[in-house]
Amino acid sequence: MTPQPATTPPELKAQARELNFHYGAFHALKNISLPVYNEKITALIGPSGCGKSTFLRCFNRMHDLYPDNRYGGEIRLFPDDVNLLSPDVDPIEVRMRVSMVFQKPNPFPKSIFENAAYGLRVRGINKKAELEEKVETALVNAALWNEVKDRLQEPAFNLSGGQQQRLCIARALAIDPELVLFDEPTSALDPIATASIEELMLELKEKVSILIVTHNMQQAARVSNNTAFLFEGDLIEYGLTKELFVKPHNKQTEDYITGRFG
Amino acid sequence: MKLPETQNIIRRQRLYEQLFIILGIVALLVALMTLLALFTRLAIDGMPRLTPDFFTNFPSRFAERAGILSAWVGSFLVMFVTACAAIPLGVSAGIYLEEYAPKNRWTAIIEINVMNLAGIPSIVYGLLALGLFVQILGFGQSILSAGLTLALLILPIIIVSTREALRGIPGGIREAAYALGATRWQVVSDHLLPYSSGGVLTGVIIGLSRAIGETAPIITIGALTFIAFLPSSPFIAEFPFISFKWVLDPFTVMPIQMFNWTSRPEEAFQFNAAAAGVVLLAMTLLMNGIAIWLRYRIRKSIKW
Amino acid sequence: MKSSHPRARKRRIKEGLIETGLLAAACSSVAITFAILYILVKESLNFFAEVPLFDFLTDTQWTPLFDDAHFGIITLISGTVTTTLVALSVAVPLGLTIAIYISEFASPRLRETIKPILEILGAVPTVVFGYFALIVVTPLLQKIYPDLPGFNMLSAGLVMGIMIVPYISSVSEDAMRAVPMHLREGAFAMGATRLRTALTVVVPAAFSGLAAALTLGCSRAVGETMVVAVAAGMQPNLTMNPLQPAATISSFIVQVSLGDLPHDSIGYKTIFAAGLTLLLITLVFNVIGFWLRQKFREEY
Structure with missing residues (x-):
């Protein structure tokens, strides 16, 4: 075996530090510290109600939309090392850098084109040529361009569920986000659409950093580089996906991934 | 964060948002202040006239001697007829449409029709009543005609609220009752109606409060506006002690009395109008208040 | 399965009568619509027998109760x-x-x-x-x-x-x-x-x-x-x-x-x-x- 050149350690994109989160009196996340690496997929797994979606939604401050939510700790976003949770940081600015794909495809009641262009328009981009170019790139990246290029003005609701979800991915990609959050993106889709979204995520890994919540352990094993297992608001175990699924250190992790509960 | 151009955009967006919030509050204040101004003005003009005599006097040529006796008695009697006609009819229709009706074209036509009826101006109901009740059926310009007219007018309100109340009952309750061998009518009368009674009652009260303030359709049937006597008494000395002669008597009602005084040029009558307005408003607000409270209680107490 | 037991028959008749009654109530709303149309059209036809539709739509004066009646x-x-x-x-x-x-x-x-x-x-x-x-x-x-x-x-x-x-x-x-x-x-x-x-x-x-x-x-x-x-x-x-x-x-x-x-x-x-x-x-x-x-x- 020829010695491999020492691989440079992966670059950090974001880092949660001692993150705590309360819904009113309920302590939903307890002291979670977790790195998210650049151009890698980090998966969050765990049983329903373990806090994985809550954790994900801290990264774009979605919790700010509802009253009685409280954050503690920080999430630092690199390269500029800014704390996303700081009260001085505008949640809208956070959302312009960190975009999100939801559990259920949620295209807007607009044309396919306007859906993909939405984030650009929010950023004040209204020039036709620029919009067209960026929308095309995003739709190509979301592997949807060939299916929709001749009907960009049709309502997005006419698309199938899988296509709608890819449109939502295109919408999230069009703004060149630094980090994309996927909240169980395939749980409302059939197996064929799921396979195409998973394939897409593997391609996207080359371009953006991804944090994904999934209910489906096979999916985590197939697509992610790193996996974190959460249980009842605690981070139980975190590691390289291939190690965590092969020889978990923690008994609870093992029970969960072998299907003994969850 | 180092995104100066985005920060400008965000700042602008935030500014628009603040401006809209101000706009929203101003819009609300315009509506609420109008309501407040209406209440205050009515109270200021009308309160001094609200003496006990005002409630026990008949209308008069002399403003300071005029009262609303015939008007409030008329309003009560008309409401009684309206309730007797509209509640059974509206609730039955609601039950049929929600629990019995097959999903077919005829049902769809009835549903669209109910929606359409709700959008027909009240004065058109007045014309219907003039042609049908007054002329063809010969009820004349009576309490019966007025009561039935208002019943037709509020029928859609009662139908819709009955349906909504029934729809709120989970299907499991129906299945549980059927599983015990109940017939369809037993399911409706033993379970669905009692459980939905609060919602139905809310709709009925809202409907009646709408009816009590309606003026135009009653003017259309030709109700006289100067009535200085009461309808015949519903209670009589001889057997069977109850008489329905009053339903065919002429009458006046509160909103008509108010309209009548409003259209007088003398200022003294304006104060009478305001006083009648206070009483009328108190009646409608009381009914609406009860409905709002009832709805609030239902929402608090029932957790299916 | 249709039971021929007299009690079951009585029950079926009662249920049928109730359903018919409720249906009649539901149809009353349609009857109201027809009654409105009937009354308005009937009286309007009487009106248009005296006033030409053309005048009704084009006249620019509305003085139906005057001697010189106009119906615009x-x-x-x-x-x-x-x-x-x-x-x-x-x-x-x-x-x-x-x-x-x-x-x-x-x-x-x-x-x-x-x-x-x-x-x-x-x-x-x-x-x-x-x-x-x-x-x-x-x-x-x-x-x-x-x-x-x-x-x-x-x-x-x-x-x-x-x-x-x-x-x-x-x-x-x-x-x-x-x-x-x-x-x-x-x-x-x-x-x-x-x-x-x-x-x-x-x-x-x-x-x-x-x-x-x-x-x-x-x-x-x-x-x-x-x-x-x-x-x-x-x-x-x-x-x-x-x-x-x-x-x-x-x-x-x-x-x-x-x-x-x-x-x-x-x-x-x-x-x-x-x-x-x-x-x-x-x-x-x-x-x-x-x-x-x-x-x-x-x-x-």
Whole structure:
């Protein structure tokens, strides 16, 4: 075996530090510290109600939309090392850098084109040529361009569920986000659409950093580089996906991934 | 964060948002202040006239001697007829449409029709009543005609609220009752109606409060506006002690009395109008208040 | 399986009778519609036997009770349209702004306080609003335009507008609240503000409901009677100038009904022809509303 050149350690994109989160009196996340690496997929797994979606939604401050939510700790976003949770940081600015794909495809009641262009328009981009170019790139990246290029003005609701979800991915990609959050993106889709979204995520890994919540352990094993297992608001175990699924250190992790509960 | 151009955009967006919030509050204040101004003005003009005599006097040529006796008695009697006609009819229709009706074209036509009826101006109901009740059926310009007219007018309100109340009952309750061998009518009368009674009652009260303030359709049937006597008494000395002669008597009602005084040029009558307005408003607000409270209680107490 | 047991038969008969009774009640609403059409058309036919339809549509004067009788419905329509336009120019912006504010910005507590108050505003009897227009709003407007006549369409229209606000705001708000949260979150996650989300996502998604609210507001304004009858004066006046007094279709019907007209007089027949016209106008709004609801049906 020829010695491999020492691989440079992966670059950090974001880092949660001692993150705590309360819904009113309920302590939903307890002291979670977790790195998210650049151009890698980090998966969050765990049983329903373990806090994985809550954790994900801290990264774009979605919790700010509802009253009685409280954050503690920080999430630092690199390269500029800014704390996303700081009260001085505008949640809208956070959302312009960190975009999100939801559990259920949620295209807007607009044309396919306007859906993909939405984030650009929010950023004040209204020039036709620029919009067209960026929308095309995003739709190509979301592997949807060939299916929709001749009907960009049709309502997005006419698309199938899988296509709608890819449109939502295109919408999230069009703004060149630094980090994309996927909240169980395939749980409302059939197996064929799921396979195409998973394939897409593997391609996207080359371009953006991804944090994904999934209910489906096979999916985590197939697509992610790193996996974190959460249980009842605690981070139980975190590691390289291939190690965590092969020889978990923690008994609870093992029970969960072998299907003994969850 | 180092995104100066985005920060400008965000700042602008935030500014628009603040401006809209101000706009929203101003819009609300315009509506609420109008309501407040209406209440205050009515109270200021009308309160001094609200003496006990005002409630026990008949209308008069002399403003300071005029009262609303015939008007409030008329309003009560008309409401009684309206309730007797509209509640059974509206609730039955609601039950049929929600629990019995097959999903077919005829049902769809009835549903669209109910929606359409709700959008027909009240004065058109007045014309219907003039042609049908007054002329063809010969009820004349009576309490019966007025009561039935208002019943037709509020029928859609009662139908819709009955349906909504029934729809709120989970299907499991129906299945549980059927599983015990109940017939369809037993399911409706033993379970669905009692459980939905609060919602139905809310709709009925809202409907009646709408009816009590309606003026135009009653003017259309030709109700006289100067009535200085009461309808015949519903209670009589001889057997069977109850008489329905009053339903065919002429009458006046509160909103008509108010309209009548409003259209007088003398200022003294304006104060009478305001006083009648206070009483009328108190009646409608009381009914609406009860409905709002009832709805609030239902929402608090029932957790299916 | 049909049991022939006498008790079962009795039960079936009873159930059948009850169902028939309920069906009859449901059909009564259709009967009302037919009765309205029958009465209005029948009396209008009598009217058009005496007054040519052409005159009805083209004459520019409306003096049915004069010796020199003219029957130009356009005169009444002008009053109806003017008061309606004034009312909608108040009610639509106010109603929609309030609806967006309550649905997208207000805290739950504020919402729970405001909705009953708006409901009360919607429950005030129209004759009381008429009094308010005549006694409060007109003198107020006269401070701004001293030449404003005591009876005018502006004051009536403005008050009608406020009166219609609760109808528009409550139906619109219901439609917007029905838009699922995940659709809003999609926009928030893109960095949109609440206002932008409301205007670019929630309003289009709720469009069919908003259209229903607007058409409801229109037909209310067109059919509203008492405010106009009290505050706009009742003399027919072919004008679109809201500073003038004028009669509307509905206030004309009231005016005629206040007098005592013999059953077969032309005045009596006139109000049915006017009523039919009013019904047709509101019907047009209802059909437009129905069509918009079908076309833009929510399919989140």
